[in-house]
Amino acid sequence: MRAIEAFEPPLPSKVNYINAQYGLKSWLLTKDHKRIALLYLGSVTLFFFFGGIYAMLIRIELLTPRGDFLSSATYNKVFTQHGILMIFFFLIPAIPATLGNFLVPMMIGAKDLAFPRINLLSWYIYLVGGTITIYALLAGGVDTGWTFYAPYSTTFSNSYVVLTGVGIFISGFSSILTGLNFIVTIHTMRAPGMTWFRLPLFIWSHYATSLIMILGTPVIAITILLLAFERLAHIGIFDPAIGGDPVLFQHLFWFYSHPAVYIMILPGMGVVSELIANFSRKNIFGYKFVAFSSLAIAIFGFLVWGHHMFVSGQSVYAGMIFSFLSFAVAIPSAVKVFNWTATLYKGSISYDTPMLYALGFIGLFLIGGMTGLFLASIAIDVHVTDTYFVVAHFHYIMVGGTLLAYLGGLHYWWPKISGRMYPEGWARFAALVVFVGFNLTFLPQFVAGYLGMPRRYHAYPPEFQVFNVLSSAGASILGTGTLIPLVYLIWSMRYGRHAEANPWNLPGLEWRTQSPPPTENFIVSPVVTWEAYEFASPDEMEVVGTRHAARFEDAEAPAGGD
Amino acid sequence: MAETAIVEHEVHHPALQHHFENLEQQREAGTLGMWVFLVTEMMFFGGMFMAYTLYRYKYGLAFASASNHLSWKLGAFNTAVLIISSFTMAFAVYNAQIGKQRRLIVSLAITILLGLTFLGVKAVEYHDKYEDHLIPGRLFPGNPFNPSTIHLLPGASAQNTEIFYWLYFAMTGMHALHMVIGVGLLSVILFFSVRGRYGPEYHNPVEVSGLYWHFVDLIWIFLFPLLYLLGRHMEHGG
Numbered sequence: 001m002r003a004i005e006a007f008e009p010p011l012p013s014k015v016n017y018i019n020a021q022y023g024l025k026s027w028l029l030t031k032d033h034k035r036i037a038l039l040y041l042g043s044v045t046l047f048f049f050f051g052g053i054y055a056m057l058i059r060i061e062l063l064t065p066r067g068d069f070l071s072s073a074t075y076n077k078v079f080t081q082h083g084i085l086m087i088f089f090f091l092i093p094a095i096p097a098t099l100g101n102f103l104v105p106m107m108i109g110a111k112d113l114a115f116p117r118i119n120l121l122s123w124y125i126y127l128v129g130g131t132i133t134i135y136a137l138l139a140g141g142v143d144t145g146w147t148f149y150a151p152y153s154t155t156f157s158n159s160y161v162v163l164t165g166v167g168i169f170i171s172g173f174s175s176i177l178t179g180l181n182f183i184v185t186i187h188t189m190r191a192p193g194m195t196w197f198r199l200p201l202f203i204w205s206h207y208a209t210s211l212i213m214i215l216g217t218p219v220i221a222i223t224i225l226l227l228a229f230e231r232l233a234h235i236g237i238f239d240p241a242i243g244g245d246p247v248l249f250q251h252l253f254w255f256y257s258h259p260a261v262y263i264m265i266l267p268g269m270g271v272v273s274e275l276i277a278n279f280s281r282k283n284i285f286g287y288k289f290v291a292f293s294s295l296a297i298a299i300f301g302f303l304v305w306g307h308h309m310f311v312s313g314q315s316v317y318a319g320m321i322f323s324f325l326s327f328a329v330a331i332p333s334a335v336k337v338f339n340w341t342a343t344l345y346k347g348s349i350s351y352d353t354p355m356l357y358a359l360g361f362i363g364l365f366l367i368g369g370m371t372g373l374f375l376a377s378i379a380i381d382v383h384v385t386d387t388y389f390v391v392a393h394f395h396y397i398m399v400g401g402t403l404l405a406y407l408g409g410l411h412y413w414w415p416k417i418s419g420r421m422y423p424e425g426w427a428r429f430a431a432l433v434v435f436v437g438f439n440l441t442f443l444p445q446f447v448a449g450y451l452g453m454p455r456r457y458h459a460y461p462p463e464f465q466v467f468n469v470l471s472s473a474g475a476s477i478l479g480t481g482t483l484i485p486l487v488y489l490i491w492s493m494r495y496g497r498h499a500e501a502n503p504w505n506l507p508g509l510e511w512r513t514q515s516p517p518p519t520e521n522f523i524v525s526p527v528v529t530w531e532a533y534e535f536a537s538p539d540e541m542e543v544v545g546t547r548h549a550a551r552f553e554d555a556e557a558p559a560g561g562d
Numbered sequence: 563m564a565e566t567a568i569v570e571h572e573v574h575h576p577a578l579q580h581h582f583e584n585l586e587q588q589r590e591a592g593t594l595g596m597w598v599f600l601v602t603e604m605m606f607f608g609g610m611f612m613a614y615t616l617y618r619y620k621y622g623l624a625f626a627s628a629s630n631h632l633s634w635k636l637g638a639f640n641t642a643v644l645i646i647s648s649f650t651m652a653f654a655v656y657n658a659q660i661g662k663q664r665r666l667i668v669s670l671a672i673t674i675l676l677g678l679t680f681l682g683v684k685a686v687e688y689h690d691k692y693e694d695h696l697i698p699g700r701l702f703p704g705n706p707f708n709p710s711t712i713h714l715l716p717g718a719s720a721q722n723t724e725i726f727y728w729l730y731f732a733m734t735g736m737h738a739l740h741m742v743i744g745v746g747l748l749s750v751i752l753f754f755s756v757r758g759r760y761g762p763e764y765h766n767p768v769e770v771s772g773l774y775w776h777f778v779d780l781i782w783i784f785l786f787p788l789l790y791l792l793g794r795h796m797e798h799g800g
Contacts, residue, residue: 112581114591180598188591214598218606235698236728237613243722252609
């Protein structure tokens with residue numbers, strides 16, 4: 001009880017960040033992190049469905065063994081563009097720029113991020129980069145694969161490499177600025193009493209993510225810049241004709257792009273830590289281990305890039321060290337999975353939609369992580385390099401991990417973000433559809449890949465057809481599963497039940513202010529006197545929750561209308 | 563100016579943004595923000611330093627030969643210019659902190675002038691390279707359009723000198739771009755200094771721009787020996 005009394009939300013006011021100001025200008029020039037989060041939410045969703053269209057084109061082509069739907073050249077562009085859109089414009093910003101942007105200041109009790117203007121700037125940079133990239137894709141596309149390997153990309157490819165590269169280069173700065181903002185905010189803007197070890201694990205994982213963003217992204221920026229100059233000038237430092245080394249490009253590329261995988265998954269882990277603890281109503285098992293494992297993943301993540309290059313001709317000894325370190329990065333990942341599982345033990349678990357996504361995440365991340373160990377072993381990796389085994393592996397992490405965590409987090413915080421509840425029945429149904437569709441899409445790809453089906457081909461031997469038909473069927477189910485939330489979340493913004501300040505009865509700071517929050521987040525600046533995940537006994541929490549709810553309804557009553 | 567300073571002290575400083583609790587927190591955030599940004603800059607240049615290290619190791623003699631075609635005198639002059647500008651910048655920050663307006667303005671102006679001097683010398687150097695056909699591409703010595711040869715140390719390959727010049731232009735070009743941004747930044751600071759915005763209470767923008775300026779200088783401190791000096795002794799000794 002002490003914890004709850006310490007910061008009692010005052011009577012909710014009708015004014016919140018959404019209705020505080022009206023008009024297009026109030027959104028496009030906003031400095032409110034919550035509004036910027038919504039701007040990001042809209043644009044990230046747009047890019048997700050854009051990338052999804054390309055995914056569907058891939059799956060339609062692969063229904064039959066012969067390349068009859070797309071030409072091989074078009075197919076090259078389609079899978080490249082699927083990768084570029086999904087990685088650079090959906091997965092990387094998805095959780096940090098939307099949920100992170102919304103929640104980092106709220107969870108630490110700040111009024112805003114440290115640099116609100118830079119935050120808005122990052123969204124515009126993201127849009128400019130995205131627009132240039134989309135323009136490049138529509139103007140003719142790019143066919144190098146999302147990895148842009150030299151010298152194909154610098155010399156031989158006859159597609160819009162430079163323009164796409166410029167788009168990615170620009171959007172990289174939005175990621176850098178987001179990371180910079182988070183780090184400074186977490187260091188300097190915590191509310192009185194919010195010590196480092198009282199921070200929700202969501203914050204720890206975003207801190208680790210931000211470290212990768214600021215350390216890794218500049219390297220891909222300069223690499224793409226050098227690549228673009230080289231392509232324009234027809235000479236450069238990756239050019240073998242003057243003694244340049246194309247493998248150097250791969251090193252520089254993966255120095256960012258492997259840690260980028262952790263930019264995508266670490267925020268998801270943060271979301272899942274919140275969901276598991278809160279829907280088990282139990283303090284997370286081994287808080288410090290989970291917190292530091294995020295940092296460990298960020299640090300180890302920078303030391304394993306060479307495992308993408310086992311067949312590139314890098315030194316065998318380098319390969320062995322990279323292999324060893326890749327196994328080592330599994331340790332902090334496993335710490336998280338074990339601690340989540342231990343948190344569930346004897347928890348009072350409720351199977352609301354966010355929890356369904358969280359439980360799905362644990363299972364799928366486990367499969368994705370374990371197959372990652374297969375790929376970290378040099379001998380097996382040489383066997384399955386550039387097969388669908390690799391494709392299935394990273395989709396288990398990216399889609400099974402990040403996308404599920406993103407959807408789970410979106411549902412969990414939706415009442416706070418929109419002030420409305422989502423329809424629980426539909427949401428559970430959609431979670432199930434996504435889970436089934438996802439597994440049907442990617443489980444067969446493990447088998448096909450292990451049997452030798454190569455990636456990036458638009459035609460394949462007929463014996464692989466059964467796996468591809470299963471996969472395409474699954475993809476259409478998965479696609480539908482992601483459309484359902486799009487529909488009912490938009491629907492709920494207008495017709496959903498009004499959310500109370502704290503619909504899940506949780507102790508986190510973001511639940512101790514009205515839903516949706518006022519522009520300054522908290523009417524009274526909070527002082528934190530409780531530990532993270534300090535649940536009062538269920539009875540007490542219930543009392544507090546209903547009392548808040550009752551007060552909230554009183555305040556709502558005069559408005560009427562729905 | 564003295565009057566406003568007193569009023570500011572009483573209520574709350576006009577420069578305090580609404581989402582910060584106080585000026586101290588705002589200052590901390592600004593300074594940390596710049597440090598974090600400089601870390602990203604370090605990684606940005608780091609990619610090129612990595613490439614330099616690799617190729618220097620692979621083609622040491624070619625790099626030494628190519629390096630001999632740079633004017634170490636102009637490089638050394640520019641190094642001196644930047645080190646002095648770092649001093650005047652530090653002096654500007656100090657004077658902002660203790661509220662000496664005149665000295666702040668003068669030392670900022672000198673810093674900007676020194677930055678422009680650096681860029682001018684750099685332009686002269688680039689022009690020389692252009693005259694000597696040392697810009698990578700078809701007119702580089704040994705390529706089809708330019709049959710002349712570049713002076714080489716024994717054992718060095720002419721082909722690989724082109725990589726050196728690629729890196730030279732990429733690294734110094736990127737550095738010069740940062741200098742241009744720095745001069746722009748300091749001009750804004752100078753403008754607001756003239757208007758008397760900074761004083762003992764509030765001088766974080768001066769401090770933070772100073773950090774940036776010192777960082778750009780520091781990059782040059784690494785570029786100068788790596789590009790101009792390493793291997794120069796071999797011109798005579800072999």
